Amino acid sequence: MTIPAAPNDSIARAGLVYPHGTHVPGDGRLLQVAEGVFWLRMPIPFSLDHINLWVLDAGDHWAVVDTGFPSAEAKAHWRALFDAESGGPLAGKPVGRVIVTHYHPDHIGLAGWLCTRWQLPLEISRGEFMLARVLTLDTAASTPEDVIGFYAAQGWPDDAVEALRASAWGRFGRIVHRLPTGYHRLRAGDRLTIGRRQWDIVVGAGHSPEHVCLHDAADGLLISGDQVLPRITSNVSVYPTEPEADPLGDWLDSIARLKSLPAETLVLPAHNEPFFGLHARLDQLAADHHRKLEALLEACGEPLSAFDSFAILFRRAIGRDELQMATGEALAHLRWLHRRGQVEPISCDGVTRYRRLG
Ligand SMILES: [Zn+2]
Numbered sequence: 135m136t137i138p139a140a141p142n143d144s145i146a147r148a149g150l151v152y153p154h155g156t157h158v159p160g161d162g163r164l165l166q167v168a169e170g171v172f173w174l175r176m177p178i179p180f181s182l183d184h185i186n187l188w189v190l191d192a193g194d195h196w197a198v199v200d201t202g203f204p205s206a207e208a209k210a211h212w213r214a215l216f217d218a219e220s221g222g223p224l225a226g227k228p229v230g231r232v233i234v235t236h237y238h239p240d241h242i243g244l245a246g247w248l249c250t251r252w253q254l255p256l257e258i259s260r261g262e263f264m265l266a267r268v269l270t271l272d273t274a275a276s277t278p279e280d281v282i283g284f285y286a287a288q289g290w291p292d293d294a295v296e297a298l299r300a301s302a303w304g305r306f307g308r309i310v311h312r313l314p315t316g317y318h319r320l321r322a323g324d325r326l327t328i329g330r331r332q333w334d335i336v337v338g339a340g341h342s343p344e345h346v347c348l349h350d351a352a353d354g355l356l357i358s359g360d361q362v363l364p365r366i367t368s369n370v371s372v373y374p375t376e377p378e379a380d381p382l383g384d385w386l387d388s389i390a391r392l393k394s395l396p397a398e399t400l401v402l403p404a405h406n407e408p409f410f411g412l413h414a415r416l417d418q419l420a421a422d423h424h425r426k427l428e429a430l431l432e433a434c435g436e437p438l439s440a441f442d443s444f445a446i447l448f449r450r451a452i453g454r455d456e457l458q459m460a461t462g463e464a465l466a467h468l469r470w471l472h473r474r475g476q477v478e479p480i481s482c483d484g485v486t487r488y489r490r491l492g
Pocket of ligand 1: 236238341342360
């Protein structure tokens with residue numbers, strides 16, 4: 135079965151150019167975006183309802199970049215793609231490589247399942263693999279006290295702390311398919327030969343510890359994962375697993391590094407659609423964080439906890455289910471200001487607030 139090409143229907147929007155306009159593959163379907171590079175959509179059961187995976191023609195096999203959220207629906211789509219009898223477009227040759235950009239469940243969720251089915255190693259960076267393995271092995275029966283203490287210190291109201299205490303723990307390990315015990319390590323600067331293409335591994339950080347992107351310099355393609363998205367701002371958060379981290383510093387450093395890639399690169403992101411305008415998008419992302427940092431610094435004339443700063447950072451109410459992510463994001467901004475000597479933390483009654491210096 136031949137896989138259709140994505141239609142050329144270019145539109146410009148907010149400083150970016152989308153060469154295929156609003157055309158997207160249906161769930162479990164493929165569109166070709168460059169010779170031997172196929173865009174595969176898979177469903178995610180959340181408000182962000184899809185992920186883009188990338189299937190690369192490697193001659194006698196397929197290489198898969200990211201694997202989808204671990205749902206029965208996504209598995210059924212994979213099975214149909216491989217099924218020769220029903221004319222599955224990937225039937226006829228095996229999967230020969232499974233590459234994962236980072237540890238989030240929509241990316242790594244079915245990696246173990248695909249690696250087992252095709253008897254393959256998982257190719258991923260060390261930082262992402264180790265964090266994923268640690269999270270899957272965390273079998274605490276209830277929310278650990280250090281996690282509760284971490285969020286309480288960010289100024290959470292008592293009822294939110296109690297709800298966290300009562301909530302189930304270890305969700306990552308319950309939903310993500312069991313990962314292989316070992317992995318094949320990808321490092322910044324590695325070059326992968328896949329079919330006729332050479333892909334250089336470019337590593338970013340801030341959204342996750344050691345996020346892999348794949349860059350084909352000859353044809354100007356970047357499989358960017360969640361490191362560069364055209365319309366969504368990737369979550370940049372401090373988590374209880376590394377409470378002293380400065381992920382926004384890592385994120386802004388990564389943006390500066392990614393700007394060394396050519397401006398005319400076609401970006402193949404994990405969410406939304408392929409686009410041109412890599413530098414414009416990196417500039418937008420950096421400017422958005424700097425605007426938030428300025429507003430936050432201004433507000434820290436009165437000491438603020440991470441929870442207090444929601445009103446400054448987010449222009450909408452934060453629901454209970456978004457509380458951890460919003461807190462992590464707020465703390466990432468306060469931490470950035472703290473590390474650069476612009477605010478100081480003051481702890482009082484178990485809550486940390488940040489006050490502007492100078
Ligand atoms: Zn992610």
